[in-house]
Amino acid sequence: MGQIILASASPRRRELLEQIGIHFEVCPAKGEEVITKKLPHEAVEELAGQKAREVAGMVKSYGASHEELVTPQDILIIGADTVVAYGDEILGKPKDEADAFRMLSMLQGKTHEVYTGVSLVLLDASGKAGELTFHEKTAVSVCSMTEQEIRRYIATGEPFDKAGGYAIQGKCAIYIDKIDGDYNNVVGLPVAAVYQKLKKLGIDLYLW
Amino acid sequence: MGQIILASASPRRRELLEQIGIHFEVCPAKGEEVITKKLPHEAVEELAGQKAREVAGMVKSYGASHEELVTPQDILIIGADTVVAYGDEILGKPKDEADAFRMLSMLQGKTHEVYTGVSLVLLDASGKAGELTFHEKTAVSVCSMTEQEIRRYIATGEPFDKAGGYAIQGKCAIYIDKIDGDYNNVVGLPVAAVYQKLKKLGIDLYLW
Numbered sequence: 001m002g003q004i005i006l007a008s009a010s011p012r013r014r015e016l017l018e019q020i021g022i023h024f025e026v027c028p029a030k031g032e033e034v035i036t037k038k039l040p041h042e043a044v045e046e047l048a049g050q051k052a053r054e055v056a057g058m059v060k061s062y063g064a065s066h067e068e069l070v071t072p073q074d075i076l077i078i079g080a081d082t083v084v085a086y087g088d089e090i091l092g093k094p095k096d097e098a099d100a101f102r103m104l105s106m107l108q109g110k111t112h113e114v115y116t117g118v119s120l121v122l123l124d125a126s127g128k129a130g131e132l133t134f135h136e137k138t139a140v141s142v143c144s145m146t147e148q149e150i151r152r153y154i155a156t157g158e159p160f161d162k163a164g165g166y167a168i169q170g171k172c173a174i175y176i177d178k179i180d181g182d183y184n185n186v187v188g189l190p191v192a193a194v195y196q197k198l199k200k201l202g203i204d205l206y207l208w
Numbered sequence: 209m210g211q212i213i214l215a216s217a218s219p220r221r222r223e224l225l226e227q228i229g230i231h232f233e234v235c236p237a238k239g240e241e242v243i244t245k246k247l248p249h250e251a252v253e254e255l256a257g258q259k260a261r262e263v264a265g266m267v268k269s270y271g272a273s274h275e276e277l278v279t280p281q282d283i284l285i286i287g288a289d290t291v292v293a294y295g296d297e298i299l300g301k302p303k304d305e306a307d308a309f310r311m312l313s314m315l316q317g318k319t320h321e322v323y324t325g326v327s328l329v330l331l332d333a334s335g336k337a338g339e340l341t342f343h344e345k346t347a348v349s350v351c352s353m354t355e356q357e358i359r360r361y362i363a364t365g366e367p368f369d370k371a372g373g374y375a376i377q378g379k380c381a382i383y384i385d386k387i388d389g390d391y392n393n394v395v396g397l398p399v400a401a402v403y404q405k406l407k408k409l410g411i412d413l414y415l416w
Contacts, residue, residue: 021364021379138386143404152414156229171229173392174403174413178346183391184381195382196351205382206360 002074007055040085044117052079052119084164103165108145138181210282215263248293252325260287260327292372311373316353346389
């Protein structure tokens with residue numbers, strides 16, 4: 001059995017990996033996120049890759065400097081980044097209440113897309129690395145919301161650490177009319193795609 | 209403020225109402241479920257109505273026999289029933305491991321529909337009643353599963369108390385390619401539709 005490392009501090013991503021019943025460690029990437037891409041699917045892949053490679057670098061340099069401590073096992077590092085896209089705009093986490101209000105006012109009564117980029121970095125015990133990066137897109141249709149409903153939702157405190165200012169898995173559920181795609185991709189990690197892409201490479205996440 | 213009663217023993221439905229942050233009591237209907245309808249949307253509406261009306265009857269007869277104990281408040285009773293439909297077949301909870309295997313073998317690699325019927329019975333303090341019954345449909349596309357994957361999933365124990373033999377919100381998440389519709393409808397209660405339908409009637413679930 002190898003080790004699985006989630007390169008993200010997101011409690012939602014951790015909960016999703018716990019939900020599917022795999023054993024993993026959490027080691028969040030700490031580096032500054034540098035976006036050079038304008039298209040949402042490119043931006044999330046870029047950031048997911050940065051996170052996974054940063055943690056892979058930590059693991060590898062640890063291996064180089066403390067060789068005797070390195071356990072001879074394979075390591076899978078999972079990096080991910082999620083954004084909301086509406087029209088030409090990419091929405092990350094709202095800066096403040098006014099920003100959350102602006103985002104929710106824009107999204108209410110409309111359909112937008114949620115993109116999660118995932119980067120899977122595989123290190124074998126000898127230090128060799130492989131990387132698979134992809135993204136998933138889910139369309140989310142939000143019900144019409146009155147100004148009062150938007151303010152009441154913001155008052156729950158949920159919007160502030162969520163891309164697009166809402167949590168589909170939280171109290172915003174009552175305003176989600178429908179989705180087209182993977183639900184967990186909106187929550188923050190498309191665990192089906194992670195499992196299925198690794199399966200195509202001959203890797204069983206449960207036997208890693 | 210009135211009282212909200214969930215007429216279901218399902219822990220998933222309870223969790224969904226907790227997720228959206230409303231206060232409610234649980235009072236599961238106990239009567240035998242009698243299906244006289246063949247179409248899935250009619251069957252779930254019929255069963256949801258039976259559950260909600262049974263609990264409403266308990267509340268009303270309690271009110272009649274212990275008049276002094278009745279609190280003068282409005283009561284909203286939520287009944288729900290969920291089935292999986294594939295082709296002409298309606299799938300409830302699997303009877304045993306072989307039945308779960310049969311269901312999952314049928315659903316893997318295909319798209320099926322999940323129907324949840326919801327019955328909202330409103331009792332005002334004077335004992336007058338109103339009822340709103342509806343259903344939601346969500347299409348669920350399941351990835352191809354090998355026989356080994358189906359057996360491994362059954363071994364988690366999840367299939368046995370779930371319509372269609374799987375839990376989208378559990379370990380089956382890795383096999384759900386995509387959905388079209390409301391996710392929580394597949395989990396067991398379309399909380400968005402409950403909130404939005406009551407809103408159209410001028411009822412705010414949070415101010416009930």
